[in-house]
Amino acid sequence: MTATPTGTRTGSNGSGTHRSAEQIGTTDLGPRSLPPLGEQVASAGLDVTDTTLGNGLRVLAVRKATVPMVELRLHIPFGGAGPAHSARAEVLAESMLTGTARRDRVGIDTELALIGGELDTRVDPEHLALRGDALASGLPTLLDVLADVLTGASYPxxxxxRERDRLTERLAVARTQPRVIAREALQRRRYGDHPVSREVPLAEEVAEVTAADVRALHDAAVLPAGSVLVLVGDLDPDAVIGEVERSLRGWHAESAATPVPPVPEVSGGDIQLVARHGAVQSQIRLSAQAVPRTDERYAALQLANLAYGGYFSSRLVENIREDKGYTYSAHSGFDFVGGTGTLVVDADTASEVTAAALLETRYELGRLGLVPPSSSEIESVRQYAIGSLLIGTSSQAGLANQLVALADVGLGADWLTAHPRRLADVTAEQVAEAALEFFAPSRFTGVVVGDPDTLRPGLLAxxxxxTDGVTADEGG
Structure with missing residues (x-):
């Protein structure tokens, strides 16, 4: 066996210089052909127990003994009206783990560390979420800490x-970020003053929150009925239900947790220019009404979305990133709120090419319906959709995340295990129908956030x- 000379590179040509990807992918007879797609392996079933406890809490316990760990996800519906609710909910989530009647902050952290675990909280307009993990042997302790927090959080x-002041500082910075501004503008364009539009409260609203406000919100809203607990890991699904019931026996209430009200349907219409004076980059955000996961057309729509902009080899990315260089990143995907689904398209562009990028984005929307994905495009996105789903649920954490999102809308593990087959059965005709129906440019509305003095002429043309309500920069 001959040793490779020092200093040469694998993949170099005879002279030792590095070859480009295009050179590597090409032979004297032309471009190298791609290997055929592999045959899809059927998804395995899951060992699941899905039940509702006496206090109204739905529990899904799933055995996945890949590692001796357990993942925990608890979602509590946390709807509320008015900006005060959003601000109080954020402070509650930040301070929920700072102490109980039995444990102070250090005590909580210490007990979790001893079982190789952690627990954190977050909130959005729909849910208060508690997420944790631990060694399987430490699950009783994790459940005990969870129960203590749910029933005895003291909010010193x-x-x-301290947490409110830290949050106020972070929010003041976050609300200056272009993507946060664009997301809020899109939500208001789609849903007006609906509570889901208040994803990021104002710093001054948070600054007014008191410990008494947070305690009152916990008592009124942290409730088991209507909530969902998912446990995935090295566990016995039937036996763990008893553990959960014993641990959470003190968590009960006469009323149920409050879901967010249904959102209005997104209607097509003009895109709104939102001023961000002096910005050198713009944010394009478009949206249209889609269907929920339970709709029989969802699998076909999922494949149509991937072909449009849902992954790196999509038409939108090929056009405005690879071909024209208008953006570093373009993407389309789904937003789910309650039992509804919407399509969202996003791209960040330099101000001088924003109008051109929007033109091409609309062009690709129309082209998807009028020139539907070819058979090879469909097979590529089909394999991507099935493969990414299987990869995403191959870990305990990934499976737990998928299951709690499905459980939020009343679905279970059976939907997840059956979805690869639904994707495999979608026909080219069904994808074409979904593309024509849901990606018509007239169905979309949205926002463009950027400098109006630079953007207005091209966008109006x-x-x-x-551009209603958008004024010129008086500062010049």
Whole structure:
């Protein structure tokens, strides 16, 4: 066996210089052909127990003994009206783990560390979420800490003040970020003053929250009925239900947790120009009504979305990133709120090419319906969809995340295990129908966030863009 000379590179040509990807992918007879797609392996079933406890809490316990760990996800519906609710919910989530009647903050952290575990909280307009993990042998301790927090969180004044002040500083910074501004503008364009539009409260609203406000919100809203607990890991699904029931026996209430009200349907219309004076980059955000996961057309729509902009080899990415260089990143995907689904398209572009990028984005929307994905495109996105789903649920954490999202809308593990087959059975005709129906440019509305002085001429020439209420930069 001959040794490779020092200094040469694998994949170099005879002279030792590095070859480009295009050179490597090409032979004297032309481009190298791609290997055929592999045959899809059927998804295995899951060992699941899905039940509702006496206090109204739905529990899904799933055995996945790949590692001796357990993943925990608890989602509590946390709807509320008015900006005060959003601000109080954020402070509650930040300070929920700072102490109980039995444990202070250090005590909680210490007990979790001893079982190789962690527990954290987060909130959005729909849910208060608690997420944790631990060694399987430490699950009783994890459940005990969870129960203690749910039933006995004390929200000490000093801790709430500290967390509130930190949150106020972070929010003041976050609300200056272009993507946060664009997301809020899109939500208001789609849903007006609906509670889901208040994803990020104002810093001044948070600054007014007191420890008493947070305690009152916990008592009124942290409730088991209507909530979902998912446990995935090295466990016995039937036996763990008894553990959960014993641990959470003190968590009960006469009323149920409050879901967010249904969102209005997204209607097509003009795109709104949102001023961000002096910005050198713009954010394009488009949206249209889609269907929920339970709709029989969802699998076909999922494949149509992937072909449009849902992965790196999609038409949108090939056009405005690879071909024209208008953006570093373009993407389309789904937003789910309650039992509804919407399509969202996003791209960040330099200000001088924003109108051109929007033109091409609309062009690809129309082209998807009029020139539907070819058989080879469909097979590529089909394999991507099935493969990414299987990869995403191959870990305990990934499976737990998928299951709790499905459980939020009343679905279970059976939907997840059956979905690869639904994707495999979608026909080219069904994808074409979904593309024509759901990706018609007239169905979309949205926002463009950027410098109006730079963007207005091109966007007005393009048409379908409203500049109402947008003023010139008085500062010049």
């Amino acid at each position: 004044d000093i801790e709430v003040t 393009l048409g379908g863009v409203s």
